[in-house]
Amino acid sequence: MANKLSKVLVANRGEIACRILRACNEAGIASVAIYASNDAKSLFVELADEAVQLSGDTIAQTYLDQQQILRIAAATGSDAIHPGFGFLSERADFAQAVGDAGIQWVGPSPAAITKMGDKMTARITMRNAGVPVIPGEEIEEIEEQAALIAIESASHRVGYPLLLKASSGGGGKGMRAVHDPSELISSAQGARREAIAAFGDGRVYIERLLTGSKHVEIQVLADRHGRTIHLGERECSVQRRHQKVFEEAPCATMTDQIRDAMGSAAVAAAQAVDYEGAGTVEFLLAPNGEFFFLEMNTRIQVEHPVTELVTGVDLVREQLRIAAGEPMSCGELMIRGHSIEVRLYAEDATNNFLPAIGKLAVFSPPEGPGVRLDSGVREGDEVTPNYDPMLAKLIVWAPSRPEALQRMRRALDEFVVLGTTTNIRFLRELCDQPEVINGTTDTTTIDRLWPNGWSSNVSQSIQSAALLVASCAEANGLQRRTSSNSNQVTSEGPVSPFTTLKRRFP
Amino acid sequence: MQNQFKSADGLVEVNLSKQGDSWLYEGQSCQILADGRLQVTTSDGSVHLARAAKVGDVWWVHLSGHTFKLERIEPGANASEEQGGLTAPMPGKVLEVMVEVGQQVSAGATLMILEAMKMEHKIVASEDGIITAINFNAGDQVEQGVTLLDLENDDE
Numbered sequence A: 001m002a003n004k005l006s007k008v009l010v011a012n013r014g015e016i017a018c019r020i021l022r023a024c025n026e027a028g029i030a031s032v033a034i035y036a037s038n039d040a041k042s043l044f045v046e047l048a049d050e051a052v053q054l055s056g057d058t059i060a061q062t063y064l065d066q067q068q069i070l071r072i073a074a075a076t077g078s079d080a081i082h083p084g085f086g087f088l089s090e091r092a093d094f095a096q097a098v099g100d101a102g103i104q105w106v107g108p109s110p111a112a113i114t115k116m117g118d119k120m121t122a123r124i125t126m127r128n129a130g131v132p133v134i135p136g137e138e139i140e141e142i143e144e145q146a147a148l149i150a151i152e153s154a155s156h157r158v159g160y161p162l163l164l165k166a167s168s169g170g171g172g173k174g175m176r177a178v179h180d181p182s183e184l185i186s187s188a189q190g191a192r193r194e195a196i197a198a199f200g201d202g203r204v205y206i207e208r209l210l211t212g213s214k215h216v217e218i219q220v221l222a223d224r225h226g227r228t229i230h231l232g233e234r235e236c237s238v239q240r241r242h243q244k245v246f247e248e249a250p251c252a253t254m255t256d257q258i259r260d261a262m263g264s265a266a267v268a269a270a271q272a273v274d275y276e277g278a279g280t281v282e283f284l285l286a287p288n289g290e291f292f293f294l295e296m297n298t299r300i301q302v303e304h305p306v307t308e309l310v311t312g313v314d315l316v317r318e319q320l321r322i323a324a325g326e327p328m329s330c331g332e333l334m335i336r337g338h339s340i341e342v343r344l345y346a347e348d349a350t351n352n353f354l355p356a357i358g359k360l361a362v363f364s365p366p367e368g369p370g371v372r373l374d375s376g377v378r379e380g381d382e383v384t385p386n387y388d389p390m391l392a393k394l395i396v397w398a399p400s401r402p403e404a405l406q407r408m409r410r411a412l413d414e415f416v417v418l419g420t421t422t423n424i425r426f427l428r429e430l431c432d433q434p435e436v437i438n439g440t441t442d443t444t445t446i447d448r449l450w451p452n453g454w455s456s457n458v459s460q461s462i463q464s465a466a467l468l469v470a471s472c473a474e475a476n477g478l479q480r481r482t483s484s485n486s487n488q489v490t491s492e493g494p495v496s497p498f499t500t501l502k503r504r505f506p
Numbered sequence B: 001m002q003n004q005f006k007s008a009d010g011l012v013e014v015n016l017s018k019q020g021d022s023w024l025y026e027g028q029s030c031q032i033l034a035d036g037r038l039q040v041t042t043s044d045g046s047v048h049l050a051r052a053a054k055v056g057d058v059w060w061v062h063l064s065g066h067t068f069k070l071e072r073i074e075p076g077a078n079a080s081e082e083q084g085g086l087t088a089p090m091p092g093k094v095l096e097v098m099v100e101v102g103q104q105v106s107a108g109a110t111l112m113i114l115e116a117m118k119m120e121h122k123i124v125a126s127e128d129g130i131i132t133a134i135n136f137n138a139g140d141q142v143e144q145g146v147t148l149l150d151l152e153n154d155d156e
Helices: A014-027 A043-047 A066-076 A092-100 A110-117 A119-128 A144-158 A181-199 A256-272 A304-311 A315-323 A401-414 A424-430 A434-438 A445-449 A460-475 A478-490
Strands: A007-010 A030-035 A050-053 A080-082 A162-170 A173-178 A204-208 A214-222 A228-240 A243-249 A277-285 A291-297 A338-345 A362-364 A371-375 A390-398 A416-418 B002-007 B010-015 B017-019 B022-025 B028-032 B038-041 B047-055 B058-063 B066-073 B085-087 B092-097 B110-116 B119-124 B129-134 B147-153
Touching: A007 A014, A007 A066, A014 A030, A014 A043, A014 A315, A014 A371, A014 A390, A030 A043, A030 A066, A050 A066, A066 A092, A080 A315, A092 A110, A110 A119, A110 A291, A119 A162, A119 A204, A119 A256, A119 A291, A144 A162, A144 A181, A144 A204, A162 A181, A173 A181, A181 A204, A181 B119, A214 A256, A214 A291, A214 A315, A228 A256, A228 A304, A228 A445, A243 A304, A243 A424, A256 A277, A256 A291, A277 A315, A304 A315, A304 A338, A304 A371, A304 A390, A338 A401, A338 A424, A362 B047, A390 A401, A401 A424, A401 A434, A416 B047, A416 B058, A416 B066, A424 B066, A434 A445, A460 A478, A460 B002, A460 B010, A460 B022, A460 B028, A460 B038, A460 B047, A460 B058, A460 B066, A478 B047, B110 B147
Parallel strands: A007 A030, A007 A080, A030 A050
Antiparallel strands: A162 A173, A162 A204, A214 A228, A214 A277, A228 A243, A243 A338, A277 A291, A338 A390, A362 A416, A371 A390, B002 B010, B002 B066, B017 B022, B022 B028, B028 B038, B038 B047, B047 B058, B058 B066, B085 B147, B092 B110, B110 B119, B129 B147
């Protein structure tokens, strides 16, 4: 029943669109990008064989407009749609419409998306499949007042601290931690409001907030030939505002025994919904080795590269293979070395991680052994408030965890971005924290390390040297030189012109 | 040569002097390399290669793993003074106004909730004071940098 793919439409943008378009190119499959007018000059548009502009201004009128995307798929003769992550990737109605149009959906069945996509239904499905879930309660009430009453009543049974989560949620949206009963109602209102704005569904459920736990997730792959396997774990405990910033594989404190148990639970979860393609089953891992199902993401995930680097499996390529009806190509699970990913965000880490905008006047990523950059931007691009502020992912691989951390520090020191505030320095200083070095991070690490917000650790001498550099650059009119030479400078040769040298003289 | 910059820590005056190809400031020296990078020797003798780019009036400097944002104040221009105005950090939509004109607030109190990039952001009082003006209502779209509310210090 193999139905080889000839042309894939990528219904996404930015970094993940680039990742998928490159995979199509490598697999010899033609590709189509779709883009909103404000993305006309974006990198992913260049990487596609064909690119079609979406009409409309808002995200709802462009990347979320199912009918328009289906029309473009038909007009371009695309025989598959890859949704990436975010946007329409977990919309069962879209997966259904794609299938109905005779186009292959790169992902699981609409039924599997529905069962896992609604977080409350997923909790119930997993409980029935014998997978442990976090103590908590589903809140079925839809109307605001009734829901608030039900939440209030459930809060007494669940206990504090607790977590309010949007049933349709993801990416930290519509999620609130509540430490005190007095904050419950305003937090519930805020979570509902954010959930309605982001997902059009205000339903929020309650879970016990398990502090001191690690966020560990298992990558699964399932094909139509009867194979459902797991590819080991990723640890993504280090989060700010419930969004991951630092991810690694394997988890530093993982044992073979827990990996086997968690892997089996993840495979059972996938099989419970007849899963197909790549998916991720997320767990909270308590210090005593107990673990609980959090949710299943029925799509490729942002942090998939760390699994790719330690297992040698090209997950996006496998997605395409499975969607074409072929058996997956990977053999037995083998984990080799250690991989770390950090997410480069345009944001001000000194100001509560507020998103930042601006022009990427200089964007000069690190190079050298064991360094991978999955970027959605390039030098000269404008960072706008229209989309998610994640610019790129920096991933390193090394034979051991300490070496991977050393490599990440080196790579972050080489990374130069000027013109937009980014979290590079925050990530760099994160790598020096004892918890990160010892691998004992949990989901509260950032809040505990910097309860009053993060600020950079910079010496007086470097600060005054920066003033000297700016004055010197101003005095010599360097702004004119950099702009007129920018193309020449970036293509100078194997030595990156922006690397920082640290030499010390006795 | 004199330059004035506004950094995160306030206004700074930089008095540069020149010796041969080197520019000097507070015991540190800086030379410009042929490729546009700048080589700095700090007072402890360590040598760093820096990268600088100007966007608008702001010099962005990458040095020793740190990135600095230094706004150059044009000579003769009035250095913009810190005012009590609370400005929008991002373009976005006002979701909720939590205070009224005349209300007494303490530093850290939430004054307004703004939605930008699909996330909610709190606008908080920078100091104790009294709200003297509210310039937007819930539902209004705001541009980056506009003054959302005015807060007057108690002591005045």
